[in-house]
Amino acid sequence: MRRDPRLKLAEVLEELDMSRAAFYRMRARGQAPKCAKLPNGQLRFRRSAVDEWWAQCEDRDN
Structure with a gap:
C-alpha cells in the first residue's frame, strides 16, 4: 500500500497559483485544505486532502 504523499x-x-498571504486569509476563514502543523510551525498537506478540497471548490462553482 502506498503512503499518501x-x-x-x-x-x-x-499548484493553487496563490500568494502565501491569500492562503493564510483563506485558512483563517476555514476555507483552506486540511493540513498538519509540525512542531517547527511548518505546514504539511496530504495529497488526498488537497485533491478533495479542489473537488469541493469545483462543486461550489457549478
Whole structure:
C-alpha cells in the first residue's frame, strides 16, 4: 500500500497559483485544505486532502 504523499506549503501554493498571504486569509476563514502543523510551525498537506478540497471548490462553482 502506498503512503499518501505530504506536500509542503510552497508546493500547494504553486499548484493553487496563490500568494502565501491569500492562503493564510483563506485558512483563517476555514476555507483552506486540511493540513498538519509540525512542531517547527511548518505546514504539511496530504495529497488526498488537497485533491478533495479542489473537488469541493469545483462543486461550489457549478
